[in-house]
Amino acid sequence: MILKGFKEKSIKKHINKLLSERYVNVSGKQVESLGIIFNLDELDNFEQFNTLASCLKVKPNKLKVIAFSSNKKETLKSWDVCFNPDDFGWKGAIKNSELQTFLDTKFDVLISYYEADITELKLLTAKSKAEFKVGLLQTDERINDLIVKTNLKEFNVFKDEVFKYLTILKKIKNE
Template sequence: MILKSFKVKSNKKYLNKLLSKRQLLANNNKIESLAVVVNLDEIEKFDVFYDLGNLLKIQPNKLKVIGFSTKKNQTNSNVFNLKDFGWKATIKNIELHTFLETDFDALISYYSSNLLELKLLTAKSKAKFKIGILPDDNRLNDLIIKTKINEFNVFKDEVFKYLTILNKIKNE
């Protein structure tokens, strides 16, 4: 139990270090690739994010959705849990590590729970523009859409509206 609290403390320290180094890069690049981090303890469906990707004109092969769950019995390869994280926020899962090292144009962090592991996924991602609904820490996301977790249609409309204003959506 003591080791677990030390692990949490080291991960929090690493998260603060990552967030203090983070810099917002202002550019007019269009979003062509999209990553999504979802808390499966809060929502169950992935398919709504494919609809959002379609609305944003993202090619299906340029959209990657991963889920996080605190439950240990997950069989899907796109679902990760607590045992995939080590000390100092090291990632033990190769697929998750690959996801975090990919340079996505945008990342959507769709979770409302204040879990350290979800924050680490958002902070460690190499995405250039980060969108989220968790207003607890402004340093995590570049754009925060303050909606409830079950109001996905409102979130989708707001994301489309703001990305249009910011000139981030491709014109095809």
């Protein structure tokens, strides 16, 4: 139990280091690839992310979705790409090669769709090499570049707001 607390503290320290080194560059580059991180314990509707990707004009082969669950085994059977706290080590180390591949992918936009204050989810968002990060309102506002303040259950509102602001930032051509 004590080691778990020390591990979480080391991960939080790593997150702070990553966020202090992050440089946000909002270029006019069009959105072609999209990464999505969500908490399977809060939400289990994968199809809504496909509608978001089609709204943003992202091709299905350029969309990558991963889920995180605090549960160890039960939920992993129902979802293909799901990670749990066992996939994370001390000081923010990633133990899973598939998860590391996701984090190393340079997405044009990363959507962090979760409300829970879970250190591992924050680490995934902070460690991602995505150029522009969008998410729901968090306790630490440094994690995302664009914050949409909405309820987790109001996905259509979130989708509309993301589309609106990405259009304003000239990341989506409004046709």
